Structure formats: C-alpha cells, structure tokens
Amino acid sequence: xxxxxxxxxxxxxxxxxxxxxxxxxxxxxxxxxxxxxxxxxxxxxxxxxxxxxxxxxxxxxxxxxxxxxxxxxxxxxxxxxxxxxxxxxxxxxxxxxxxxxxxxxxxxxxxxxxxxxxxxxxxxxxxxxxxxxxxxxxxxxxxxxxxxxxxxxxxxxxxxxxxxxxxxxxxxxxxxxxxxxxxxxxxxxxxxxxxxxxxxxxxxxxxxxxxxxxxxxxxxxxxxxxxxxxxxxxxxxxxxxxxxxxxxxxxxxxxxxxxxxxxxxxxxxxxxxxxxxxxxxxxxxxxxxxxxxxxxxxxxxxxxx
Numbered sequence: 328x329x330x331x332x333x334x335x336x337x338x339x340x341x342x343x344x345x346x347x348x349x350x351x352x353x354x355x356x357x358x359x360x361x362x363x364x365x366x367x368x369x370x371x372x373x374x375x376x377x378x379x380x381x382x383x384x385x386x387x388x389x390x391x392x393x394x395x396x397x398x399x400x401x402x403x404x405x406x407x408x409x410x411x412x413x414x415x416x417x418x419x420x421x422x423x424x425x426x427x428x429x430x431x432x433x434x435x436x437x438x439x440x441x442x443x444x445x446x447x448x449x450x451x452x453x454x455x456x457x458x459x460x461x462x463x464x465x466x467x468x469x470x471x472x473x474x475x476x477x478x479x480x481x482x483x484x485x486x487x488x489x490x491x492x493x494x495x496x497x498x499x500x501x502x503x504x505x506x507x508x509x510x511x512x513x514x515x516x517x518x519x520x521x522x523x524x525x526x527x528x529x530x531x532x533x534x535x536x537x538x539x540x541x542x543x544x545x546x547x548x549x550x551x552x553x554x555x556x557x558x559x560x561x562x563x564x565x566x567x568x569x570x571x572x573x574x575x576x577x578x579x580x581x582x583x584x585x586x587x588x589x590x591x592x593x594x595x596x597x598x599x600x601x602x603x604x605x606x607x608x609x610x611x612x613x614x615x616x617x618x619x620x621x622x623x624x625x626x627x628x629x630x631x632x
C-alpha cells in the first residue's frame with residue numbers, strides 16, 4: 328500500500344471548496360458515511376445534492392441538515408460534477424437503472440464501499456470517470472441519524488485505481504478526501520481487499536464469536552442462571568471495545584463477508600492458527616511462551632493505531 332504525503336488538512340480547507348462551488352457534489356445515500364460527508368462539505372461551503380430511497384429518510388435528512396437539497400428523485404443529481412455513491416455493497420453491485428440514467432455523463436463518480444475489486448470491475452464498465460475509493464472511518468451507528476461532523480479527519484481514505492482510471496478524476500477524489508481532513512492512500516483493489524479482510528472484516532466475525540461465547544458459556548449448568556447474569560453485569564470497557572463491531576449492522580457484516588469471501592476465509596485461517604498457538608501455551612502451562620507472545624503483541628499494537 329502506498330501512502331501519498333499531503334499538506335495538513337487545515338492548510339487546504341480554505342482553498343478546496345472553490346473546486347466544487349461551480350458544480351454541486353452529489354451524495355447517493357445518507358447513512359453514516361454519506362450523511363457525515365454531506366455535513367463536512369456543507370461546512371466548507373459546498374452545495375450538496377443528496378439522493379435517498381425513502382421519503383421518510385429525506386424528511387429526517389432535511390431536518391438534520393445533511394445536504395443542501397435532499398430528494399427521492401434521481402434528477403437531483405443533474406448538475407453535479409462529482410457524485411459519491413454511499414450505498415450498501417449489494418446496491419453498488421446491482422445499481423438501479425434509474426440511478427445510472429440520472430448520473431451526469433461527464434461527472435466523476437466515486438464510491439465508499441468496503442470491498443473494492445468487485446465494485447471497480449462493475450462500475451468501470453458503467454461510467455467513464457469512475458474512481459473506486461473507501462474512507463476508513465466508522466462508528467457503531469447507522470442510518471440517517473448516524474452522520475456526524477469530522478468523521479473523516481485524520482482517518483485513511485484509500486483509492487484503488489487501475490490502468491483505466493482517469494487521472495483527473497482520481498485527483499478530484501483526492502481533493503475531496505483532503506478537504507474533509509482524511510489521509511490519502513492508494514493501492515491495488517485486490518491488495519485493499521486482502522488488507523481490510525484482516526483489519527476490518529475479520530474483527531466483525533471475531534467480536535461476534537466473542538459475544539456468542541460469553542452468552543453460551545455463561546449459561547450456568549445448574550440452571551439457576553446466576554452466571555449468565557453475572558457475565559453481563561461484569562462486562563465493562565474491555566469487553567465493549569472488543570465486541571463493538573460484532574454488535575454492529577448484521578446486514579453490513581453479511582455483505583462484506585459475501586463480497587470479500589476469499590480474503591476473509593484466508594484471514595479466518597490465520598486467526599484460527601494464532602488461537603491454536605495461544606491455546607497450546609495455556610494447556611501446556613507455557614507461561615514464558617505466552618508472556619513472550621503478549622509482549623510482542625504489546626509492541627505491535629501501536630503500529631496499527
């Protein structure tokens with residue numbers, strides 16, 4: 328993965344909005360990513376035109392001020408020079424015909440999906456100026472209530488261009504990421520998918536397994552239920568930290584597993600091997616070996632955060 332050094336966000340925000348004042352920015356979907364992007368861009372003085380699926384979502388988005396204009400009519404995107412597809416992976420991979428028809432012919436189109444190879448393969452055939460990208464930012468919240476200011480600041484925003492990607496379109500999306508304070512990265516789509524399988528998709532399943540283990544193993548064999556209740560009462564910040572993503576959106580977790588199956592299966596295999604090694608240390612009372620492993624993990628963690 329190749330990092331591109333950029334000026335500090337504070338040095339670019341005053342100039343960046345001018346790039347889009349001539350043409351509005353379109354955002355399709357106002358969940359966590361789309362809503363947060365709409366808030367950030369409006370704070371920079373950008374005219375944001377949002378397309379959503381349901382009128383109830385549009386009403387709430389207007390109340391929250393997530394975009395300058397919010398509509399269920401795809402025509403809202405007509406004047407946009409840049410359109411961000413903040414859609415679930417299934418809708419990205421099978422885009423509605425009315426959305427495709429509404430995208431301005433020469434607009435730059437980008438997405439925010441967490442799996443890149445299939446999205447790039449799909450959209451590079453559909454529009455001439457597509458840039459596959461993925462802001463690595465999130466919370467446990469979802470939907471129209473989730474958008475928040477500053478979500479992308481100091482977080483990675485990775486693009487996965489291929490040989491056919493329009494360089495000017497790529498530069499425009501890079502400018503978008505810089506404007507909202509993100510750190511720009513670029514890599515191949517396949518490498519992106521392998522990396523996020525390890526640091527984003529695997530943790531969803533690992534934390535889900537931890538939740539299941541605490542629930543099932545906490546069931547008291549005597550049948551009085553005291554242990555199950557105690558497990559829940561004692562759960563604190565450490566348990567909360569390690570299970571946050573496992574308690575997130577089930578639909579999203581299933582979609583990323585489906586769309587990144589091969590890389591995720593490889594990651595699960597590596598994780599199972601690591602668990603086996605830790606289990607062997609405990610079973611064999613190899614406390615020195617366990618301590619050495621934990622010491623190495625202690626030194627590794629800062630490299631990932």
